[in-house]
Structures are given as structure tokens and as C-alpha cells.
Amino acid sequence: MSTPWQPAGLSEVFAEAQRNAEPDAWAYYQAMAGDPMAPAATDTERAAWDRYLLRPRYLRGLPDIDTAITFRNSTGAGAGTEITLPTPVFVAPTAAHGLVHPDGEVATHRGAGDALYIYSNSATRTPAEVGAAAAGPWWAQQYLLTDRGRSRQFLDEVREAGAGAIVLTCDFGGRIGWSRFRSVVQSRLVTDSGAYPDLGWHRMSRQVEQALAPDDIAWVADNSGLPVWAKGLLHPGDARNAVAAGAAGVMVSNHGRRQLDGVMAAVDALPAVLDTVGADVPVLVDGGVRSGADVVRALALGAAAVGIGRPALWGLAARGADGVRAVLDLLTDEFATALASSGAATAAQLTRDLLVPAPSPLPTPLPAPLRGH
Numbered sequence: 001m002s003t004p005w006q007p008a009g010l011s012e013v014f015a016e017a018q019r020n021a022e023p024d025a026w027a028y029y030q031a032m033a034g035d036p037m038a039p040a041a042t043d044t045e046r047a048a049w050d051r052y053l054l055r056p057r058y059l060r061g062l063p064d065i066d067t068a069i070t071f072r073n074s075t076g077a078g079a080g081t082e083i084t085l086p087t088p089v090f091v092a093p094t095a096a097h098g099l100v101h102p103d104g105e106v107a108t109h110r111g112a113g114d115a116l117y118i119y120s121n122s123a124t125r126t127p128a129e130v131g132a133a134a135a136g137p138w139w140a141q142q143y144l145l146t147d148r149g150r151s152r153q154f155l156d157e158v159r160e161a162g163a164g165a166i167v168l169t170c171d172f173g174g175r176i177g178w179s180r181f182r183s184v185v186q187s188r189l190v191t192d193s194g195a196y197p198d199l200g201w202h203r204m205s206r207q208v209e210q211a212l213a214p215d216d217i218a219w220v221a222d223n224s225g226l227p228v229w230a231k232g233l234l235h236p237g238d239a240r241n242a243v244a245a246g247a248a249g250v251m252v253s254n255h256g257r258r259q260l261d262g263v264m265a266a267v268d269a270l271p272a273v274l275d276t277v278g279a280d281v282p283v284l285v286d287g288g289v290r291s292g293a294d295v296v297r298a299l300a301l302g303a304a305a306v307g308i309g310r311p312a313l314w315g316l317a318a319r320g321a322d323g324v325r326a327v328l329d330l331l332t333d334e335f336a337t338a339l340a341s342s343g344a345a346t347a348a349q350l351t352r353d354l355l356v357p358a359p360s361p362l363p364t365p366l367p368a369p370l371r372g373h
Contacts (some may be wrong), residue, residue, distance in 0.1 A: 005319055005326045010290055010311055013327055017100070025099035029313050034221035034261035045257070045288025048265030051358045052297045057343035065336050069347045071282040071304040073165075073227040073248035081227070085305065086135070087332040088295055088347055090116035091324070092253070092286040092307030093167060095232075096191050098124030100317035105194065106133045108316055111324025116305070116333075118167055121154065122204070124193040130194075131161025138167040141231065143172055144209040144216055154195050155224040166224050167247065168217060171232030171255050172208055214245035221246055223344035229284070232259075234269040236276035239283075249282040249304070254289065256309050267298065271352075274302040292334025296342055300350040 018026055069088045073081050091112050097120075098104035109117045114136035119127065121143045122240050130138065140372040145151045154165065196204045196329030209216070212272050215351035227248035232255055233239045239250045254263045262359045266287035274283050285298050286307030298306045308331065344350050 004329070005322050007326055007330060010314070010327070010330065013311065013314045013318050013323065013330075016319070017314040017323075021100045021317045025096075026317075028096070028099065029317075032257040032261070033259055033263075040263070044224060045265050045267075046290065048267050049288055049290075049294050049297060052267070052301075052355045053358050054296065054300075054338070054342055055182075055354055055356050056336065056341060060343055062340060062343065063345045065340050066329045067332055067336050068338070069299075069305055071249075073282070083137075085114075085116055087115050087328065088299060088305045088335065089289075089328055089331045090284075090307050091118060091312045091328075092306055092309045093118040093120040093169075094256075094309045094313055095120050095122035096124050097313070097316055098191055100313065103320065105130050107321040108324050109133050109138060110135055111315065111321035112136060112138075112210050112312075112328065113325060115328050118307070119158070119163065121169075122194050124191050125194040126197070127154075127157045127161040127163070127195070131158075131163070134162055137164055137358045139163055139167050139229070141167040141169055142220065143169050143204075144206045144212060144220065145204070146209050147207060148205075148219075150196065150199075151220075155220065155226075157195075159226060160166050161223055163226065165227040165229055166220055167229045167231045167251060168220050168247075169255075170238070170242070171183065171234075171253070171259055190262065214241050217242060217245040217247050233273065234264060234266065236272040239273045240276050243277050243281050249284065250277060251284040251285045251286065251307070252303075253307075267301070269300050270303060278318055289331075292331055292336070292338040295331065295335040296338040296350060299340075299347050300352055300354045302352070324346060 007184055037097035068084060068086050070082055070084045077338060101107050105119060106125050106129055109130050110133050117138045119130050119138055119140045121141050129350050140163040142154060217228050217230060229249045229251055230242035230247040231251035232253050233242060233250055234254060234350060242250055250273060252266050252273050254266050256297045266285050270285050282304040284305050285303045286309060289306050289308050311327050312324055342354055342371050
């Protein structure tokens, strides 16, 4: 039996993924709104997470560390159903895994193991294929289409394949909302659509509903019979409306900064959303998570779990299912270390008093005048 890959850090995974991926596929994964070729490393998401400094507690008789988390669907189908996961790190929905690995989303799901995996509506493998590969829990993300019959068909397929919930993406405005990389970078790529094989990737994207409204949450719930999570919400008013419309929970996300140039960081939106929906509504967050300390930050603010997008793709591009598993293991191990070092034994013991805002940087002093002037 081969020894599992144990990269020293995400930078090692990133470097191997970049070496393995085709340039256009890599550009697509890394692109953001604004300049489509701007590297994700220059994103401001990191600065947002780093504004939350950890203030650990000690002398509390720390018992054994447990990385497992538990939360409940708040409303709709399965209301009150308890969800327990061995790690708070889950694989967020991202498109077209087949661009970097022949098994695509099947390999990603296998790599996720017993962590939560969210299948993308823009996947390259079918729901049935992904469901058959299931090693752990999985949900299905949906872009609601203008052709509701096609959307209903997708819901039937993912439910029959074993998906446990639907994640309705709310922050994609169809072609009107396309950022430039979708017309520049995506146009260079050829890939199949696992969700809509007869439509193809590009035709499916052009049919995304632009006029999404709260009533659509109930429509998805009624036609799927599954809990529906509202994804892509940053404004607390939108989160409140989604829950009132029957959402089982909310996923705070800025779509990897791929929709709107200048959008706020998801972690900065998280506290207001949590305070608005209340403690009984589970809130997930993704966007820029790169360490176990980030996971501690998110859970201390009140998030139920934390999603990764690009890092999971890096793992897939680097070493397939083994690479995805390595990324999840790395972040979970870092989370366990950060948890213990913060003075907590479980995620439930992480509270906001363990965080303090980073001090504002001192102003840069003006250069001293040249001698003789």
C-alpha cells in the first residue's frame, strides 16, 4: 500500500497543480472578476482573514481534541435533522473538474472521503457517476435555469443519486452578470456538462435564471424534497429573506471573487449574517480559506463549517483523489493544532471572544530630507 501524500503546505500543492494543469484550465480556475488573468494570490481575501487575530485561552484543563462538528437543518425538508461531520472543512462547489483530471468530480468525491462534498451544477461527470462513487455525504449545487423542466430533471437525478441537500446559488445573474473571464478564458475551453449533456457547458450557462427570487427557494424544495441552502449571500437582509422563504441554512460566499470585482470578503460579511439569522440557523462560509487558523476564525465567529474551492482543485490537479484527500487532511490537521493552541477542545468551544481585530498599520513615515536641502 502506498504512503499517503503529505505535502508540507498548500504552497506545495499549488506548485505541483500548476505544473500538471493545462495553461487555459489553470487560468480558468485562478481567474477572478476584473482582470481575468490576475493571480488569485493577489486577492484581498487573505488580508480579510488576517484582520481577525486569535486570542487564545489557557489554564482550562484541555482534554482530547475532537475536530468533529454537528449542526441541524433549520427549516424545510429534514428540519431539525442533525448533520455530523468528522471535520468542519468541506469541498465547496466548483466547476469542470474534468479539465485537470480524467475522472473529474468522481475523483474529487472519492478524495473527500467522509468530509462533505458539494457537487457542482457545472460538473463534468453525471450525478449518477458521482453518487456511485460516494464515500461520504454529498450535496448538489444548482443554478436555476429559465427552463424549469430541465431544472426539475436535475433535481430528480441528484436526489435519486443520493444527494442530501440542494445548494441554490443566488449570486449568478446569467449572461448579464458574467464577468469578463467567462467570455475570455472560458471561451477557450471545451468540456462536457455532466448535469446537462445535451446542452453542454456553455449553453447551460446561458440559460441560468437572472430573476431569482425568494419564492424560488420554495420551488426547489418542493421539487426536490430536500433541504435547500441559499449560497452566495453577503447582505444580512438577503440571508433573512432566504430563511423566511424556507432555506435550511445559508452559505456566505462571494463566488471566489469571480462574479463582481471589488466585492467584500465573505469573512467580513459573516458576522452580520450570523447575527441576523440567529443561532438556530446554520451558516456556512467559503472564500479564501487557506489554513487551519482560518477555520478556527470562521467557527469562532459562529460559522457551522468552512468550505474550500481552489485548494481542492489544486489537490485534484496535483494528484487526483489522493491530492484532494491530502488537502483536506492538511487543513483538518492544522485545524486540530489551531484548536488546541487556542485553548479549545471542540469546535463548540470556539467563541468570538477568542478573536480581536488586528491593529491598523502605522502610517509609513515620510522619507528624511536629503542632507543640504
